[in-house]
Amino acid sequence: MNQEVLINVTPRETRVALVENGILQEVMIERISSRGLVSNIYKGRVCRVLPGMQAAFVDIGLERAAFLHISDIVNAHLHHGEIAIDDKTESIHHFLHEGQPVLVQVIKEPLGTKGARLTTQIAIPSRYVVFLPSSPNMIGISTRIESTEERKRLKEIAWQHMGITEQAVIETSKQGETEVMQAIATVYNDQAEQLNHYGFIIRTAAEGITTEMLCADMNFMCRLWKDIQDKESQAPPCSLIYEDLSLALRTVRDLMGTVVDKIKVDSPIIFNELIDFTNKFIPDFVPHIEYYTGERPIFDLYCIDDEITKAxxxxxxxxxxxxxxxxxxxxxxxxxxxxxxxxxxxxxxxxxxxxxxxxxxxxxxxxxxxxxxxxxxxxxxxxxxxxxxxxxxxxxxxxxxxxxxxxxxxxxxxxxxxxxxxxxxxxxxxxVLCENCPTCGGRGSVKSVQTICYEIFREISREALLFDAKQFLVLAAQEVVDIMLDEESNHVAELEESLGRSIRFQVEISYTQEQYDIVPGPFNT
Structure with a gap:
């Protein structure tokens, strides 16, 4: 099967199309205005500690300080070393102080007058795994992977990738999930320097994938974390250290290990970013990336815009x-x-x-x-x-x-x-592309012109009882007025006779089919 990825870049929007054998199969769209902060990692600075709330406010360079609760710094890696909060009654002053730099990740967007919610328990997702830099040797498996054999296979691949011996795997297989660390430490005779300082959660998407694909993803995350650590050591406080990858970079990351013949991008800037990214993290993928210089817009190659409209x-x-x-x-x-x-x-x-x-x-x-x-x-x-x-x-x-x-x-x-x-x-x-129709309000239908006409008749009768008016002016859409003066003209005449009032109609071009107003008069002729 021939697979090709087209990346169309404009200043405010990036669109990615996955084409299989010349037929569009997937479309992904990212707009600058809708990118959030969740998953971003910052080098923050504690600006205020609140012992009564067991929390702290952290400046991460945004308009409002972000909020960090003591429950979100368990097993966190702070600048003064590893800490583990076992006694929740301890004061947050034991772990944080004003002016202290701290590596944090956003877990909740700012809302109203509230700042973002933070954690120091970093978790970075990729296609097949979630990387946990503060959870040494932890291997978790998504509960949605139900097969015992598959869970065992994936866990063994992860152990071997992390350098855990077969003996350790055998020993830990006899233990419960919560005793894995103790079993490994026993096998290694408590030689902590031989243990990894990170862990992984294997995601549902990893079910059935090959050893090579899972290991490639884990290798990528280890290299990415090393890059984050290097940036942290050099960055000043209140700096953004890691932003979740842009759509173009996520596309390359998620497609590594799959059969993709070409990735074509029409922006020289994004093309250079992709080349730098793949050279650094996925060098084998570089030959698949191509800068598109054709005269036709890149999405015209397979009529992508027409297919999006149909979709x-x-x-x-x-x-x-x-x-x-x-x-x-x-x-x-x-x-x-x-x-x-x-x-x-x-x-x-x-x-x-x-x-x-x-x-x-x-x-x-x-x-x-x-x-x-x-x-x-x-x-x-x-x-x-x-x-x-x-x-x-x-x-x-x-x-x-x-x-x-x-x-x-x-x-x-x-x-x-x-x-x-x-x-x-x-x-x-x-x-992503649409919003509720202002005419139907998301119902997917509008009242018919005839229905609106009968509503107007009832409303005129109601207002005739409420107001001592000599005539009524009906403001409505063109199609409603046309029906009133044509097919419903006899009914209009009958209503005028029964009420003893005249009824006039005026077209309002800004009105939708369901909109109308009835104004009691007299009116100047």
């Missing part, structure tokens, strides 16, 4: 003539499959089966392209043959194997529905 539409056409209807709500996403204009050439069951097979492939692509996550309900066309049901589900599973977001697919229910989940990795494409 925001509710209806997805299938080549056979069938179509999908995708409805994304806060609670879940539903996808309905319809035969549309496809009539097949043999019988109804065969037509349904072929439509569902094509739909399964299209659904897998749309999930990745739109980045739909959470609970997803698939309403395939009802199939009678159990083998057809099995093949449709197998096709869906096979197509989702290339998806980096983990998913789980259930069986066909008694109602003919397939329930599945897909891990949320970031905001959906619709949430």
């Amino acid at each position: 925001l539409e509710r209806k997805v056409q299938l080549k056979s003539g069938g179509y999908l209807v995708i409805d994304q709500t806060e609670a879940m996403t539903t996808i309905d499959v319809n035969t549309g204009g496809y009539v097949g050439s043999r019988n109804l069951e065969e037509t349904i089966f072929k439509t569902n097979l094509e739909a399964a492939q299209a659904i897998a692509r749309q999930l990745r392209l739109r980045n739909l996550g959470g609970i997803i309900i698939l309403d395939f066309i009802d199939m009678l043959d159990p083998e057809h049901k099995r093949q449709v589900l197998r096709t869906l599973e096979k197509c989702l194997e290339r998806d980096r977001a983990k998913s789980h697919i259930g069986e066909v229910s008694s109602l003919g529905l397939v329930q599945m989940t897909r891990k949320r990795t970031r905001e959906s494409l619709e949430h």
Whole structure:
């Protein structure tokens, strides 16, 4: 399979497109205005200690000082050495003092008048692991990896990567998760200098990956931490030491170890950043990066912008003539499959089966392209043959194997529905690019013109009882006024006669279809 990544860079936005065999499969968008502070690492300076709150305010160079509670400095690496707070009744004065430099990470964005929330328990995520520089020799496995054999395999890979001998692995396998450190220390006869000063949590995405891919990710994180330490030693207090990677750099980081033929970027500045980054951390990946100098915009190569526009539409056409209807709500996403204009050439069951097979492939692509996550309900066309049901589900599973977001697919229910989940990795494409319609308020529909006309009639009758007016002026959208003066003109005349009041209409070009106002008069003619 040919995989190509296109990176389009503008001053305020970066867009990344993953193309497989010439077909867009994933889109990632990052805007400067929406980048947050969470995960950023700062060299802060304690500006105030509050023993009554067991907390401190730390200046990290932002408008407001950030907040650090004593519970967030357990096992933290401070400038005066390693500390471990076992007795929570001890005063924070024992660990922090004003003017002290401290390495901290943001865990909560500033909100309103409150500053950011900090921790000294650094955790840096990558594609397959979370690096824990203050947790010596800790190896954790995501609870979502349920297979005992897979958990054991991943843990052994991590131990061996960290230089723990087979004997240590055997000894620690006899212990509980909380006794791993003691078992390793015993094997090494308490020779602390031989132990690593960091740990890892292996993420759900690592399930099933090769030894080489996991080790490459762990090596990358070790080199990254060394780079952070070098920057910390040279930086003044209140400095940003590490910012979560930009979208372009995260793309390179997350795609290392996968089969990518080319990464093309249309910005010389970002191209140089990518080359520097890969030379430093992933040198084998450098030949895959190319600076795009073509005359056409880079996203025109595979009609990416057109595909993005289609991915925001509710209806997805299938080549056979069938179509999908995708409805994304806060609670879940539903996808309905319809035969549309496809009539097949043999019988109804065969037509349904072929439509569902094509739909399964299209659904897998749309999930990745739109980045739909959470609970997803698939309403395939009802199939009678159990083998057809099995093949449709197998096709869906096979197509989702290339998806980096983990998913789980259930069986066909008694109602003919397939329930599945897909891990949320970031905001959906619709949430990134769109906002609620100001006309319908997110409902996805507006009242018909006829409905609005009848509402106006009722409102005029109501106001006639409240106001001693001789006439009424109706301000409304063009389409509403047109109907009032044409199809509903007889009803308008009847209402004028019954109320004994005249009714005039005036077009307001700024009004939406549902907006109108009724003004009692008299009015100057």
